[in-house]
Amino acid sequence: MDERLLGSEPNHISSLSRRIWVEMIKTSKIAFPSMIARVTQFGMFVVTQAFIGHLGELDLAAYALIQIITVRFVNGIILGMSSATETLCGQAFGAKHYHMMGIYLQRSWIINIATATILLPVFIFSAQIFKLLGEEDDVAEIAGYISLWFIPVLYYFPFAFSIQKYLQTQLKNPIVGWLSALSFVLHVLLSWIFVSKLSLGIPGAMGAMIISYWLVLIGMFVYVFGGWCPNTWCGFSLAAFHDLLPVLKLSISSGVMLCLELWYNAVLVLLAGYLKNATVAISAFSICLNIIAWDFMVFLGFLTAASVRVSNELGxxxxxxxxxxxxxxxxxxxxxxxxxxxxxxxxGHKIGYLFTSDEEVVEAVSDLSILLSLSVLLNSVQPVLSGVAVGAGRQGVVAYINIGCYFLIGVPVGVLLGYVANLGINGLWIGMIIGVVMQSLVLGYITIKTDWNEQVKKASERLNRWLMNPSNESNENSAEERLVDER
Incomplete structure (x- = not known):
């Protein structure tokens, strides 16, 4: 008996190893293209900052305010609301409700375009907003000018984020990775030509960004509409206007969940603007946050993988x-x-030179290098836990956790350390780290205690409640009717 047990142990280990290997392959097929897409798309922001940063210290600080505060504010809302598409399409794909995925995509477009239009005044009146918040007038004026150039990017977000999540849930996101990588290379080239060679300044840097982003979106449109998603895209349908309210509720909770994470850093940059030598503080802090954000884009690949794998299996x-x-x-x-x-x-001590030649800013970045490395390590934990929550459709729970950990703990601690203890931007960063640690601990505990059988039941109830018969969506769409016959 003992010999049989001993003999079965290597087989058990071998079986476990195979399961891990198979899961790693599934994960890499989702995570790697997503990493490429996220890193290169965010890289366009970073490249633009690098070119603008070498135009002057004020231009760098102004761009930092817009990108870290205004763009992140809007990006967080729309990206977060698009994660509802990730939940619904992922679970629908797992349950083989393929025809519903195109409907969920169109519903997301309707909701996100309306949201972007509501947020448009934030870009139009950003200079006045920054002045009201107490930022220096010269920085606020340049920031207001740059923000107008971001309006085309604002209307890129509603379409691009939803399509990316729609494609990745059906394991077709390599196309997004390739398109993003090619556009990134083009962006670097255009930025060099427009800024360095033609001396077009801010208009040249921002024009290169707009062209590069919209080329990615056009490529995704061609892929979806051109017949490469035959089972999940059956054309435009009036069914997209049905059940918008429950999708809106899930989208709002998703938006709150993610935007609170992105706003957390934005609030700290805003607070850095009230420190002594604010221009240097904002510039150094924004450089470090861009490095963290770029690193975060890599781990968003794992967030995507966790969300897709969990939602597919629950479906x-x-x-x-x-x-x-x-x-x-x-x-x-x-x-x-x-x-x-x-x-x-x-x-860490040499990173600052990538973004600026100002020795004072580089020294400030160097002083933050230890805290920067800790944040990089934390980035490997938190996104996966958030991805699990998205896959299970528990964005509302995470939103409450983010409010408590970030804004009731992290920000107050950062303010106390930064202003009362006179630690400056180091104190603000320590507060940020404490908030992230608290959030990771709470999410980790919830994940460990999750009843996955209960999550399967909830996913099934959600899908069945919103399931529509394709023949009722559009009598003219025979492709959808064929899908039902096949099922």
Whole structure:
């Protein structure tokens, strides 16, 4: 008996190893293209900042205010609201409700375009807003000018975010990665030509960004409408206007969840504007936050993988597979996080030169290098836990956690350390880290205590409640009727 048990142990280990390997392959097929897309798309912001930063210190500070506060404010809302598409399409794909995925995509467009239009005045009146918030007049004026150039990017967000999530839930996101990578290369080239060679300044840098972003979107439109998603895109349908209210509710909770995470850094940049030598403080803080954000884009690939794998398995009704996927993805993300943490410790003192030649700003960035490396390590944990919540449709719970950990703990601690303890931007950053640590601990506890069978039941109820028969969506759409016959 003992010999049989001993003999079965290697087989068990071998079986576990195969399961881990298979899950790693599934994860990489989702995470790697998403990483490329996220890193290169955000990289366009960073490249633009680098070119504008070399125009002058005021231009760098102004761009930092717009990108870190205004753009992140809007980006957080629309990206977060688009994660409702991630939940619904992921679970629908797992349940083989393919025809509903195109409907969910169109509903997301309707909601997100309306949201972007409501947020448009934030860009139009950003100079006045920054002045009311107490920022220096010369920085606020330049920021207001730059913000007008961001309006075309504002209307890129509603379409692009939803399509990306629609494609990744059906494992077709490599096209997004390739399009983003090619556009990033084009963006660097255009920025060099417009700014360095033609000396077009801010208009040249922003024009290069607009062209590059919209080329990505046009490519995605061609892919979806051109017949590469035959099962999930059956054309435009009036069914997209049905059940908008429940989708809106999920979108709002999703938006609150993610935008609170992005606003957290934005609030700290705003607070940095009230420190002594505010221009240097804002510039240094924004450079470090851009590095963190770029690093975060890598781990958003794992957030995407966690969301897609969990939502797909919940849609299929396989609770154990969802639980196993969370373990494997978490392990992969932490391992990569340790590598980035070591790199940041080694090269943190030289990063500032990538964005500016101002020695005072570079020195301020160098002083933050230890805290920067800690934030890089934390980035490997928090996104995966948020991705699990998105896959299960628990964005509302995470929103409350973010409010408590970030704005009731992190920001007050940062203010006390930064202003009362006179630690400056170091104090603000320590407060940010404390908030992220608290959020990760709470989300980790909730994930460990999750009843995955209960999550399967909730996913099934959600899908069945919003399921529509394709023949009722459009009598003219015979492709949808064929899908029903096949099922």
């Amino acid at each position: 299929k009704g396989d609770a154990e597979a969802a639980k196993f996927a969370v373990k494997v993805i978490s392990g992969l993300s932490v391992c990569l996080g340790v590598v980035f943490w070591i790199l940041c410790l080694c090269f």
